[in-house]
Amino acid sequence: MTGYLYQCELALLELARRSWDEATIEVHMELLDDIEFLNPQDNTPLELLQSKHREAAGPLSETGKDFWRSLASWIDALKNLSDPSGTSMPLLRLVSTQIAPANTFLQQLRPGADRDVSNALARMEEVAQDEDGPDGTAKDRALFMKLTPAQRHQLVSAITINDGAPVxxxxxxxxxxxxxxxxxxxxxxxxxxxxxxxxxxxxxxxxxxxxxxxxxxxxxxxxxxxxxxxxxxxxxxxxxxxxxxxxxxxxxxx
Incomplete structure (x- = not known):
């Protein structure tokens, strides 16, 4: 129950934050993603947002379901778009109440000066191909590796991790x-x-x-x-x- 309510209130908070500069932006829920922001002129997605709420403090895991299932969801959603490439690629944002640990691809995909897509991609590929990785994310990791190298780079370039979100x-x-x-x-x-x-x-x-x-x-x-x-x-x-x-x-x- 908490996860659904969190998703609803987070959508309101996100809408309030955008309302000064993007007064006509539209928000949808549970269509392509948990929360989806659309360009009101042509209804194309500007952002697909996955929300992950955890009451208990802790690290966001490189091998955990919160990230890899979000990634699989984005891959599936992008398949439904007519041209998910170039300038039409939406922002893919993971909002988590947990913290991205240092020296992980999760930290490297935060917004800011320290963002490092190339190293994050290399680490993601390493984690995805780890045969000893958890069974719970095996299908999601395999789905990522089925993409071409160019597609993986394009996908990871669109991802932003916003950790430490309010509970x-x-x-x-x-x-x-x-x-x-x-x-x-x-x-x-x-x-x-x-x-x-x-x-x-x-x-x-x-x-x-x-x-x-x-x-x-x-x-x-x-x-x-x-x-x-x-x-x-x-x-x-x-x-x-x-x-x-x-x-x-x-x-x-x-």
Whole structure:
């Protein structure tokens, strides 16, 4: 449950961060990726974002599922694009609450002056071909190695690792800060009455998509209203603030 809610709130936070300079950008969830940002002019993906939430502090592993399954997801998503090459290659971003250790390809794919795509690619190929690597990522690593050398370089060049992301309990305050809400205003907002149940008219693609998502995990079946209610509550806060500060003008929850 936490992972789905984290994904929803992270999308709102990302949208708020972009709203000054990219007021018309569109965000989708659970289509090509966890979170997807589109060019509103032609609906081409500008960014595919994988979110990985772990409450426990720890290192992001070079051999772990969080990275390699994200990579496999990107490879599959790019196959669905008509021309995932050249300038149309979207940014592929992994946002993780864990930390990329020093001297790993994960650290080398962080944004900034120390970014080193060539060495990161070489290390990724080494890890991918390790016969003693974990069985849980064997198929994902093999999928990467099936790409041509040029395709692997192009893919890795598009990847950015954003580690040390705020955990679920910190996202609310991060969103408030991004929107310019003061601590006192934020505290008052937290004391508001719980929003009413979602009315029957609140139906359509959004509800159906969440329902299908929850049906993938039997333990979450029947709790789609919780996620939708959380999304609507957060969207109202974001939309209200946007009206006062000209932010997040394109936010819609359907």
């Amino acid at each position: 679920m309990s910190d996202l609310d305050s991060s969103l408030a800060k991004e929107l310019g809400i003061t601590p006192s205003e934020h505290a008052q907002a937290g004391q508001r009455i719980e929003p009413p149940p979602i009315p029957e008219r609140f139906t359509g693609s959004g509800r159906q998509r969440v329902k299908e998502l929850f049906e993938l995990d039997p333990e979450l079946a029947g709790r789609e209203d919780d996620l939708l209610r959380s999304a609507r509550s957060a969207a109202r806060t974001l939309s209200s603030t946007a009206g006062n500060r000209r932010r997040a003008s394109c936010l819609r929850v359907t």
